[in-house]
Amino acid sequence: MPCAVNKEMSRQQMQQDVLRCSSACFPLRSSTECGSETSAHPEKHEPADLSRMASIVSFYVCYLLCLCLSLACVVCVCVWNSHWRGGFAWDGSVLQFNWHPVLMVTGLLVLYGNAAVLYRVPLTWGQNKRPWKLLHAALMLLALVLSIVGLCAVFNFHNAVNTPNLYSLHSWIGIAATALFALQWVLGLAVFLLPCPPASLRALLKPVHVWMGGSILWLCIAACISGINEKLFFVLKGGAAEAYASLPAEALLGNCLGVLIVAFGLVVLKILSNQNWQRPPDSRSEDLVYTPVLQEENE
Amino acid sequence: MPCAVNKEMSRQQMQQDVLRCSSACFPLRSSTECGSETSAHPEKHEPADLSRMASIVSFYVCYLLCLCLSLACVVCVCVWNSHWRGGFAWDGSVLQFNWHPVLMVTGLLVLYGNAAVLYRVPLTWGQNKRPWKLLHAALMLLALVLSIVGLCAVFNFHNAVNTPNLYSLHSWIGIAATALFALQWVLGLAVFLLPCPPASLRALLKPVHVWMGGSILWLCIAACISGINEKLFFVLKGGAAEAYASLPAEALLGNCLGVLIVAFGLVVLKILSNQNWQRPPDSRSEDLVYTPVLQEENE
Numbered sequence: 001m002p003c004a005v006n007k008e009m010s011r012q013q014m015q016q017d018v019l020r021c022s023s024a025c026f027p028l029r030s031s032t033e034c035g036s037e038t039s040a041h042p043e044k045h046e047p048a049d050l051s052r053m054a055s056i057v058s059f060y061v062c063y064l065l066c067l068c069l070s071l072a073c074v075v076c077v078c079v080w081n082s083h084w085r086g087g088f089a090w091d092g093s094v095l096q097f098n099w100h101p102v103l104m105v106t107g108l109l110v111l112y113g114n115a116a117v118l119y120r121v122p123l124t125w126g127q128n129k130r131p132w133k134l135l136h137a138a139l140m141l142l143a144l145v146l147s148i149v150g151l152c153a154v155f156n157f158h159n160a161v162n163t164p165n166l167y168s169l170h171s172w173i174g175i176a177a178t179a180l181f182a183l184q185w186v187l188g189l190a191v192f193l194l195p196c197p198p199a200s201l202r203a204l205l206k207p208v209h210v211w212m213g214g215s216i217l218w219l220c221i222a223a224c225i226s227g228i229n230e231k232l233f234f235v236l237k238g239g240a241a242e243a244y245a246s247l248p249a250e251a252l253l254g255n256c257l258g259v260l261i262v263a264f265g266l267v268v269l270k271i272l273s274n275q276n277w278q279r280p281p282d283s284r285s286e287d288l289v290y291t292p293v294l295q296e297e298n299e
Numbered sequence: 300m301p302c303a304v305n306k307e308m309s310r311q312q313m314q315q316d317v318l319r320c321s322s323a324c325f326p327l328r329s330s331t332e333c334g335s336e337t338s339a340h341p342e343k344h345e346p347a348d349l350s351r352m353a354s355i356v357s358f359y360v361c362y363l364l365c366l367c368l369s370l371a372c373v374v375c376v377c378v379w380n381s382h383w384r385g386g387f388a389w390d391g392s393v394l395q396f397n398w399h400p401v402l403m404v405t406g407l408l409v410l411y412g413n414a415a416v417l418y419r420v421p422l423t424w425g426q427n428k429r430p431w432k433l434l435h436a437a438l439m440l441l442a443l444v445l446s447i448v449g450l451c452a453v454f455n456f457h458n459a460v461n462t463p464n465l466y467s468l469h470s471w472i473g474i475a476a477t478a479l480f481a482l483q484w485v486l487g488l489a490v491f492l493l494p495c496p497p498a499s500l501r502a503l504l505k506p507v508h509v510w511m512g513g514s515i516l517w518l519c520i521a522a523c524i525s526g527i528n529e530k531l532f533f534v535l536k537g538g539a540a541e542a543y544a545s546l547p548a549e550a551l552l553g554n555c556l557g558v559l560i561v562a563f564g565l566v567v568l569k570i571l572s573n574q575n576w577q578r579p580p581d582s583r584s585e586d587l588v589y590t591p592v593l594q595e596e597n598e
Contacts, residue, residue: 169531173558215568218517225472229525
């Protein structure tokens with residue numbers, strides 16, 4: 001009797017959805033705003049309140065970890081390139097190359113990851129989605145600009161020292177990640193911000209947008225890991241004490257940066273994949289039908 | 300009125316669940332087995348039939364792509380190491396090292412990914428889950444054994460030529476992936492196959508098991524990409540025609556192997572993340588309560 005079993009499970013799902021609704025109201029609304037069931041049977045919602053509180057607390061623990069890892073990644077890559085690699089310049093020398101890891105880690109990884117989890121922050125749930133949409137798009141645009149400047153840094157350096165561009169596997173994965181990110185941003189703008197596309201197309205493309213976002217993040221991580229590994233082999237090939245294999249301080253810092261990057265990626269993907277932390281549907285009609293920002297502003 | 304909106308959406312979800320139930324029956328059961336609703340109103344299910352067919356066809360297209368990419372990855376890594384790197388041996392020479400990429404790509408990536416998507420194949424849905432559980436565990440064990448032999452190959456080679464082990468970022472990520480995989484396998488055996496743990500613990504740990512599985516796959520991919528990149532820089536540093544930067548045939552093959560590995564990972568993660576392709580709950584009571592294999596066998 002699979003259908004009977006599924007119907008029973010669906011009823012339970014329905015009850016859970018009602019509880020999730022009250023959960024969605026938690027951060028910024030009082031319980032009386034959440035319909036008659038909440039006010040009529042407050043005692044029934046005590047376990048749901050506890051579960052909701054636990055979910056929100058565990059989200060903020062995860063989010064705090066995400067922010068700490070973001071800071072650690074940026075500090076590590078900056079210290080590595082300023083202290084061990086001689087600092088920064090924009091003159092075609094190796095000091096110009098040093099902008100490449102800093103801008104790619106800061107833009108394509110840290111800013112990108114933080115912009116991706118923006119909608120999951122419960123504090124934003126009770127508010128109009130419009131400014132958060134714009135902030136998401138603006139942070140992503142800033143991440144894209146930083147990544148492009150980071151690519152320019154390495155292309156200029158290669159051209160100045162007559163080294164070919166885009167031959168290593170690291171460069172292939174990195175350029176694919178940046179190109180897909182640019183495509184994702186343009187499609188995101190066209191589908192979710194501009195007024196032209198129908199709501200059905202937006203609803204169809206939203207899961208694709210989310211999935212592509214996660215995949216691009218993993219491509220960035222693979223590019224970062226291979227890039228750090230390659231750079232450490234390039235620069236640490238002197239005497240026994242300086243060689244990569246003897247794990248001097250710079251090698252340890254570079255390896256730790258790689259581990260922090262992977263940990264950051266895992267935390268961001270954990271936040272994105274947890275269904276309990278997804279922004280619930282708003283009471284506002286524009287959110288239910290995915291009305292794009294420009295259309296909302298015109299109305 | 301957010302609760303009212305959510306309740307309406309929950310009712311729609313309930314209807315969708317009933318349709319998903321009939322979808323789950325499709326591959327191996329007749330419609331009459333699927334409860335009274337299906338037989339009472341067959342005409343209402345025509346759109347669901349079409350949607351179900353489209354979902355199954357798109358799954359098999361994706362699965363075929365997954366199998367083709369699996370074959371392409373294994374062929375590429377074998378051809379690279381047998382034709383360009385001199386073949387295989389187990390004598391402490393560089394020919395022993397050549398087993399490392401072959402076994403890691405075959406075990407930790409291709410076998411692992413294929414074992415992970417096993418439950419998603421619709422042909423298995425109408426059948427008893429027990430043999431598929433055992434096949435999943437057996438394939439994962441084989442993948443783990445191949446990975447450990449692949450690690451032994453590189454450790455033996457390093458020891459024979461007095462090179463330190465586990466200093467590069469590639470090795471840190473790779474050893475972390477293998478250690479997490481071993482932990483995941485042991486925990487999977489203890490929680491999902493042995494009879495001791497309560498059903499509540501299994502239900503609690505199942506999403507963690509699935510999420511950890513996906514994360515381990517991405518760690519493997521990052522390790523593979525950094526390893527191929529590092530190997531190509533190590534071996535292609537001769538004259539201009541042979542250098543990595545001039546992209547000789549071996550460099551192209553290695554880079555293409557990296558691209559195939561990333562494509563394989565994206566397809567596997569796409570299959571794992573699509574909710575429509577998840578194995579639906581079985582009518583058999585042992586599947587609904589996650590009865591472990593050994594307990595099922597004892598009953």
